[in-house]
Amino acid sequence: xxxxxxxxxxxxxxxxxxxxxxxxxxxxxxxxxxxxxxxxxxxxxxxxxxxxxxxxxxxxxxxxxxxxxxxxxxxxxxxxxxxxxxxxxxxxxxx
Amino acid sequence: xxxxxxxxxxxxxxxxxxxxxxxxxxxxxxxxxxxxxxxxxxxxxxxxxxxxxxxxxxxxxxxxxxxxxxxxxxxxxxxxxxxxxxxxxxxxxxxxxxxxxxxxxxxxxxxxxxxxxxxxxxxxxxxxxxxxxxxxxxxxxxxxxxxxxxxxxxxxxxxxxxxxxxxxxxxxxxxxxxxxxxxxxxxxxxxxxxxxxxxxxxxxxxxxxxxxxxxxxxxxxxxxxxxxxxxxxxxxxxxxxxxxxxxxxxxxxxxxxxxxxxxxxxxxxxxxxxxxxxxxxxxxxxxxxxxxxxxxxxxxxxxxxxxxxxxxxxxxxxxxxxxxxxxxxxxxxxxxxxxxxxxxxxxxxxxxxxxxxxxxxxxxxxxxxxxxxxxxxxxxxxxxxxxxxxxxxxxxxxxxxxxxxxxxxxxxxxxxxxxxxxxxxxxxxxxxxxxxxxxxxxxxxxxxxxxxxxxxxxxxxxxxxxxxxxxxxxxxxxxxxxxxxxxxxxxxxxxxxxxxxxxxxxxxxxxxxxxxxxxxxxxxxxxxxxxxxxxxxxxxxxxxxxxxxxxxxxxxxxxxxxxxxxxxxxxxxxxxxxxxxxxxxxxxxxxxxxxxxxxxxxxxxxxxxxxxxxxxxxxxxxxxxxxxxxxxxxxx
Numbered sequence: 001x002x003x004x005x006x007x008x009x010x011x012x013x014x015x016x017x018x019x020x021x022x023x024x025x026x027x028x029x030x031x032x033x034x035x036x037x038x039x040x041x042x043x044x045x046x047x048x049x050x051x052x053x054x055x056x057x058x059x060x061x062x063x064x065x066x067x068x069x070x071x072x073x074x075x076x077x078x079x080x081x082x083x084x085x086x087x088x089x090x091x092x093x094x095x
Numbered sequence: 096x097x098x099x100x101x102x103x104x105x106x107x108x109x110x111x112x113x114x115x116x117x118x119x120x121x122x123x124x125x126x127x128x129x130x131x132x133x134x135x136x137x138x139x140x141x142x143x144x145x146x147x148x149x150x151x152x153x154x155x156x157x158x159x160x161x162x163x164x165x166x167x168x169x170x171x172x173x174x175x176x177x178x179x180x181x182x183x184x185x186x187x188x189x190x191x192x193x194x195x196x197x198x199x200x201x202x203x204x205x206x207x208x209x210x211x212x213x214x215x216x217x218x219x220x221x222x223x224x225x226x227x228x229x230x231x232x233x234x235x236x237x238x239x240x241x242x243x244x245x246x247x248x249x250x251x252x253x254x255x256x257x258x259x260x261x262x263x264x265x266x267x268x269x270x271x272x273x274x275x276x277x278x279x280x281x282x283x284x285x286x287x288x289x290x291x292x293x294x295x296x297x298x299x300x301x302x303x304x305x306x307x308x309x310x311x312x313x314x315x316x317x318x319x320x321x322x323x324x325x326x327x328x329x330x331x332x333x334x335x336x337x338x339x340x341x342x343x344x345x346x347x348x349x350x351x352x353x354x355x356x357x358x359x360x361x362x363x364x365x366x367x368x369x370x371x372x373x374x375x376x377x378x379x380x381x382x383x384x385x386x387x388x389x390x391x392x393x394x395x396x397x398x399x400x401x402x403x404x405x406x407x408x409x410x411x412x413x414x415x416x417x418x419x420x421x422x423x424x425x426x427x428x429x430x431x432x433x434x435x436x437x438x439x440x441x442x443x444x445x446x447x448x449x450x451x452x453x454x455x456x457x458x459x460x461x462x463x464x465x466x467x468x469x470x471x472x473x474x475x476x477x478x479x480x481x482x483x484x485x486x487x488x489x490x491x492x493x494x495x496x497x498x499x500x501x502x503x504x505x506x507x508x509x510x511x512x513x514x515x516x517x518x519x520x521x522x523x524x525x526x527x528x529x530x531x532x533x534x535x536x537x538x539x540x541x542x543x544x545x546x547x548x549x550x551x552x553x554x555x556x557x558x559x560x561x562x563x564x565x566x567x568x569x570x571x572x573x574x575x576x577x578x579x580x581x582x583x584x585x586x587x588x589x590x591x592x593x594x595x596x597x598x599x600x601x602x603x604x605x606x607x608x609x610x611x612x613x614x615x616x617x618x619x620x621x622x623x624x625x626x627x628x629x630x631x632x633x634x635x636x637x638x639x640x641x642x643x644x645x646x647x648x649x650x651x652x653x654x655x656x657x658x659x660x661x662x663x664x665x666x667x668x669x670x671x672x673x674x675x676x677x678x679x680x681x682x683x684x685x686x687x688x689x690x691x692x693x694x695x696x697x698x699x700x701x702x703x704x705x706x707x708x709x710x711x712x713x714x715x716x717x718x719x720x721x722x723x724x725x726x727x728x729x730x731x
Binding site for chain 2: 016063
């Protein structure tokens with residue numbers, strides 16, 4: 001697969017923990033590879049914070065958005081494309 | 096009973112009045128104050144009513160309906176009641192969970208009025224802090240306020256005794272001074288003050304009631320109702336305990352629920368760390384953070400006013416309401432500059448949005464200052480922020496004559512004008528006279544009602560339903576008007592709690608809106624914090640309430656109580672003339688496509704969702720059918 005470059009933005013406790021607001025990451029277009037490559041920059045724990053190895057997908061309580069759309073609401077095979085903006089939120093709420 | 100008559104008040108010693116009082120979650124007594132005659136009465140809390148309507152909002156809705164029936168029997172049509180006249184009734188109510196140690200986040204109370212001056216619909220608002228529990232510790236479940244006093248008055252309720260006192264010396268004082276003076280004057284332990292500031296005294300339509308200095312029953316202008324009655328404050332103090340029916344069972348259920356809340360990522364970590372303002376970035380990312388009076392749902396400066404920025408730059412510590420394990424309250428300070436404020440609380444997500452995003456003000460210093468003024472002067476930040484934003488758009492489009500503005504430079508993004516507008520509104524100075532009417536009347540005066548982003552006259556909160564469809568249906572059908580916490584479908588639509596649904600699809604939203612509205616009625620009648628429901632389930636509520644009251648409540652019972660409350664509240668607003676035509680949204684949301692962001696091109700498909708919703712509700716044209724009322728055991 002062709003290599004793509006995307007921007008990852010971290011929020012709330014993820015931003016606090018990794019002391020990074022945003023970073024550019026190259027990947028093969030899959031979410032798995034994107035998180036894997038981000039972990040090489042941020043540290044191994046990032047992968048497990050965001051990805052559920054047993055389920056083989058992003059953790060159920062992580063809000064993972066591609067260009068503002070939560071991947072849980074995207075249909076078909078999910079891919080990230082060049083220049084996509086990925087926003088990752090830990091479980092949060094308010095009102 | 097001992098009654099001391101003086102020139103100015105009647106003093107009731109209430110301890111001996113009632114032989115059998117409702118216990119187990121209740122204090123068994125309701126205080127009624129007729130301010131026209133300076134008379135206090137005590138009535139028993141009714142077990143029959145409590146079993147059907149719990150307490151808090153539910154019990155208050157029931158009582159308000161009885162007032163309407165009485166008025167009708169006297170030939171006073173409900174539609175003709177003026178919100179600021181003596182006929183309006185104000186009720187402060189707790190529920191069986193309020194003030195029970197171990198009942199999750201139960202430091203809250205609910206306030207209701209027959210009519211809101213802002214909307215003409217029912218008045219309804221909810222607050223945290225300490226006042227609710229302390230009312231119970233003072234010996235009462237609720238306070239009902241009738242009539243209008245001929246001079247400023249406050250009610251002091253201390254350990255089962257209540258007294259009306261002259262408040263002339265307090266009239267004109269702000270919330271902080273009033274609170275400190277009365278706390279000192281009344282003294283004692285567990286003492287709390289709910290009061291109005293100048294905004295309520297001056298009948299600004301979005302005036303709120305503030306307790307514990309920074310907690311407010313914010314919405315629908317109940318501070319103006321209090322002000323119209325010349326009621327400056329209610330002070331509560333006491334050390335009575337709330338009894339519970341099954342202590343062992345309660346201990347077990349409470350421990351389990353509190354453990355769940357502590358371990359839950361939202362109630363145990365997210366809210367304690369960042370408070371509610373953490374939503375700014377996520378709602379903006381989803382394209383639903385209204386900007387410039389809802390002209391779009393994307394704010395290019397969201398990061399500058401976000402919860403993360405607030406925590407990094409302004410937060411000094413957290414503050415929890417009574418008995419709460421979450422502790423979402425923010426203590427903040429602006430250390431220097433023109434908007435310096437050394438100690439404040441908040442702002443919450445909604446306040447930051449209304450005072451900041453909707454007005455395009457990106458200076459968090461100014462937003463904190465404006466929010467501080469709202470607390471100090473007694474204004475609802477959502478409604479005043481939104482009204483200022485509407486004025487900014489009116490002004491931008493050239494619809495406001497320059498002489499009306501009296502030098503106020505109301506342009507989007509003008510931080511100084513924002514702060515100036517807040518205090519001008521509270522004191523009705525200059526253009527503040529117009530702002531104090533709320534966005535609906537303001538926009539009508541200047542010939543452009545379409546620019547008021549309100550429903551039934553209540554300014555909508557911080558979620559654009561073009562990006563979050565279900566919340567649009569909730570805004571449209573909320574009995575008190577444009578309100579998010581009537582049925583907070585943002586939870587499943589954006590936050591994925593209790594499960595993730597697609598915010599952009601209208602399909603299936605009606606059932607979510609209905610269940611959230613019904614369950615929220617139960618929460619507001621318990622009365623505990625809606626935030627507990629991010630971790631707890633309807634079943635948890637059934638178990639908690641059963642252990643406290645001794646009634647064997649099932650999940651189905653809980654939802655039926657909620658549905659009953661929502662329907663009776665709807666019957667009340669139907670009597671005022673509200674029906675299906677009013678269950679709507681501003682044109683901007685149903686006709687103008689979202690111009691940018693993830694929801695680009697979207698509108699709200701309201702009629703489609705509303706049809707499904709009415710069917711589920713058993714309503715026609717926004718009115719409950721007789722068979723629905725019968726099914727819910729609502730006696731009219």
